[in-house]
Amino acid sequence: MAGLRCAEVLINHGIKVTILEGRNRTGGRVHQSTHLGHLVDVGPNWIHGTDHNPILDLAAETNTTTHSIGERQSIFDLLGRIMNEKKATEYSELVWGIVADAFKHSNNDSAGIPPDRSLQDFFREKVKEKAVSEDEQKILLQMAQMWGAFVGDPIDKQSLKFFWLEECIEGENLFVASTYKAILDRVAKTARASADIQFSKTVTSIESLSSLTDTENPKTLLRTACGSTQIFDEVVITAPLGWLKRNKSAFVPPLPARISQAIDNISYGRLEKVYITFPSAFWDEPLSNQKQQTETPKDAGTEDTHHYPGFTHFLSPQYAPTTNPKNWNQELVNLAALPSSCAHPTLLFYIYGPCSTHITSLIANLDPDSPAYLTALAEFFHPYYSLLPNYTPTDPSCSPKKCLATSWSTDPLAGYGSYSNFQISPPNAKDAVELDKDIEALRTGLPERGVWLAGEHTAPFVALGTVTGAWWSGEGVGRRIVSAYGGGGETASSETEGVGEVETKAFIRKDGKSVAGPLNAVDS
Numbered sequence: 204m205a206g207l208r209c210a211e212v213l214i215n216h217g218i219k220v221t222i223l224e225g226r227n228r229t230g231g232r233v234h235q236s237t238h239l240g241h242l243v244d245v246g247p248n249w250i251h252g253t254d255h256n257p258i259l260d261l262a263a264e265t266n267t268t269t270h271s272i273g274e275r276q277s278i279f280d281l282l283g284r285i286m287n288e289k290k291a292t293e294y295s296e297l298v299w300g301i302v303a304d305a306f307k308h309s310n311n312d313s314a315g316i317p318p319d320r321s322l323q324d325f326f327r328e329k330v331k332e333k334a335v336s337e338d339e340q341k342i343l344l345q346m347a348q349m350w351g352a353f354v355g356d357p358i359d360k361q362s363l364k365f366f367w368l369e370e371c372i373e374g375e376n377l378f379v380a381s382t383y384k385a386i387l388d389r390v391a392k393t394a395r396a397s398a399d400i401q402f403s404k405t406v407t408s409i410e411s412l413s414s415l416t417d418t419e420n421p422k423t424l425l426r427t428a429c430g431s432t433q434i435f436d437e438v439v440i441t442a443p444l445g446w447l448k449r450n451k452s453a454f455v456p457p458l459p460a461r462i463s464q465a466i467d468n469i470s471y472g473r474l475e476k477v478y479i480t481f482p483s484a485f486w487d488e489p490l491s492n493q494k495q496q497t498e499t500p501k502d503a504g505t506e507d508t509h510h511y512p513g514f515t516h517f518l519s520p521q522y523a524p525t526t527n528p529k530n531w532n533q534e535l536v537n538l539a540a541l542p543s544s545c546a547h548p549t550l551l552f553y554i555y556g557p558c559s560t561h562i563t564s565l566i567a568n569l570d571p572d573s574p575a576y577l578t579a580l581a582e583f584f585h586p587y588y589s590l591l592p593n594y595t596p597t598d599p600s601c602s603p604k605k606c607l608a609t610s611w612s613t614d615p616l617a618g619y620g621s622y623s624n625f626q627i628s629p630p631n632a633k634d635a636v637e638l639d640k641d642i643e644a645l646r647t648g649l650p651e652r653g654v655w656l657a658g659e660h661t662a663p664f665v666a667l668g669t670v671t672g673a674w675w676s677g678e679g680v681g682r683r684i685v686s687a688y689g690g691g692g693e694t695a696s697s698e699t700e701g702v703g704e705v706e707t708k709a710f711i712r713k714d715g716k717s718v719a720g721p722l723n724a725v726d727s
Contacts, residue, residue: 204233204387204670205657205677206441210394212681216690220398221433223425225405225616229391232443232617233670235384238571238607239480241547244382245609248476248551251669252372258386258671259377265385268545269377272513272536280342281519281530283590288512294339298346301329309366318628318636322350322361345518348532352553354624354668355472360556365625365638372665378536380545383670390674404429405616409438410455411652421653437653439680441673444660445471445618454654462649462656465641469660470626471618472668475559477552477580478607479588483600484539484548486591487511510540511592523586531558533587550588563610571607580606622668623660639664646679650687655680 207229210220228234232246250258250269262269278291286294305325309316326347330340350358354369361369379386394400408426412434423438442450447466451458458466487510517533527533531554538549554562565583569576581603588594594601611617628636642664648655657680662672 204231204390204673205659205680206231206439207387207390207394208674208677209439209441209657209681210398210677211390211392212678213684214393214397216685218685218688220394221435222394222398222400223404223406223427223433224400224402227402229395229400230387231441232611232621233383233387235382236607239478239547239549239605241480241549242382242384243478243549243551243607244379245476245607247383247670248378249669250377250379251666251671253374253377254372256372256374256671257674261386261389262379265389267379267383267385268381268542270380270541270545271375272378272540275512276514276516277512278346279515279517279520279587279590281345281521283517283520283522283586285590294342294346297333297335297343298349301326301343301347302350304329305363305366306370309363310370313364313367316364318362318364320363321359321627322363322366323347323357323359325363326358342518345532346516348519349516349534351532351555352474352534354555355474355559355621356470356556356624356626360470360624360626362625362627362638364627368625368638368642368664368667370665371669372671378541380541404431406453408453408455409440409654411654413652421651423653435653437655437684439655439657439684441657441677443471443616443618443620443658444469444623445620446616447656448618449615459649461644465644468636468638468641469645470624471620472555472622472624473559473612474553474555474621475562475609475611477554477562477584477609478538478549479552479580479584479603480547480549480605481600481602482548482604484537484546485593485595485598485600486550486588487537487539487548488592511537513537513540515587515591517587517590520586526583526586529557533584535587550584552584552587559612562608563613566608566610567613577603577606580608624668642667648680650683655684 206222210222213220230246234245235242236245250256250262253259259269261267274292274295275288276291276295277288278286278294280286305322308325326344330343333340333343335343347358350361354361405428406425407428408424410424410426412422412424413420420436422434422436424432424434425438426432444466448471451463451466457463513536515535515537519530519532520527521530534553536551536553538551539546541547562580562583565579566576569579589596611621612619625638642661645656646661648657657676659668659670659673659676662669662676666672666675
């Protein structure tokens with residue numbers, strides 16, 4: 204997304220753009236699949252925040268359907284018993300209240316928070332202050348684990364000191380019900396029409412040819428896995444942070460120590476998704492018809508109660524000792540409750556950290572169309588979907604029809620992960636880590652070499668790890684390059700003033716007096 208937006212900015216200012224794309228498609232981590240028989244996002248599902256969010260504007264422009272999942276949820280305890288919905292709402296409010304307190308504490312007191320203090324440490328302290336029993340404290344701590352699905356790793360890894368970096372744009376988080384496809388096509392339109400896009404070109408070496416003292420006319424040579432070489436005046440690298448971590452040696456001469464340290468310091472999450480589609484949505488029925496839940500929360504308001512709740516959480520499940528002996532929490536979204544034009548009988552599970560590593564190992568080297576693939580995923584998730592209303596083991600409608608699991612953590616072009624996050628530092632760390640300064644260092648890049656870094660990991664602080672951040676990142680780098688060549692740049696929103704960022708991989712070169720635009724290094 205970042206590279207495509209960067210290319211758009213450059214092309215709109217008359218710059219010639221070449222994109223070296225490691226994949227056989229554009230979009231990078233923004234990608235869709237029809238494996239289930241209907242379109243689903245393999246990458247991001249959400250628009251994070253609605254206050255002056257350019258991706259929300261693009262959704263409106265492209266008639267993309269978005270959906271507010273709402274606050275209704277079902278929660279199953281460690282023995283597989285469903286909680287009363289009123290109680291579940293009460294617990295949820297307590298958990299989110301502690302999250303809000305953690306953001307406030309991190310924003311106001313970050314300097315004094317030890318670098319090894321985690322969000323889980325904060326939760327353990329705060330639940331003791333609540334007027335709840337010890338059993339309820341345990342439930343709150345189990346529910347707190349849901350934060351892992353936001354950042355891709357368990358909350359005992361989440362830095363409290365830099366928790367403020369996880370805050371997003373104000374407003375709702377909207378599910379992209381009709382997928383990101385139309386938005387992606389809109390952002391890619393200019394590049395697809397006017398850039399020289401070279402697919403399946405994985406960059407293996409980024410070599411600065413000019414003397415580091417000659418900053419007037421830097422030149423960069425790119426080598427690809429297929430043996431080709433090309434020389435550019437400007438190179439915008441929007442490879443994921445995980446790729447940068449594993450490929451610092453691709454830069455010749457080596458990256459400056461400050462940039463190298465920043466790449467090491469910022470962490471990279473492991474969020475994966477599993478879609479399970481059924482012949483029909485056996486679980487989806489009006490709340491009033493469900494025998495398991497007898498009370499409606501008072502604040503249900505105008506939320507749609509004609510469907511099973513949007514979110515379901517399975518807390519520290521002890522009823523799946525064979526498939527889940529470590530009791531990893533599970534979380535699903537009910538896609539049958541999407542607007543009718545987008546709804547389908549599918550459950551979407553979000554998994555993270557060690558659980559995602561385990562799931563990807565189960566399906567490694569299996570053909571997604573094979574019975575073994577379906578069986579492996581169905582067997583792992585059966586203990587959870589079998590708890591949903593109306594499940595009958597002999598009813599064909601309750602047997603998975605198809606499954607699809609993402610595998611970003613085994614994808615070299617994705618950097619073996621999903622997106623950046625901000626983890627604790629070991630207590631014996633030699634040097635103090637300043638993750639906000641690390642992000643700023645990556646944003647700055649190496650303009651003296653004609654090399655720029657961009658992506659969700661260089662986004663404005665309010666949009667790190669998001670599609671919006673990637674888009675702003677690409678726009679920021681594009682404007683900086685245009686400005687460097689005497690152009691006026693585009694009018695930018697206040698969120699991106701003075702910021703240079705990007706998400707896809709892009710590069711730039713000159714033909715005579717004209718500047719050739721971003722070209723994709725490792726993935727779009």
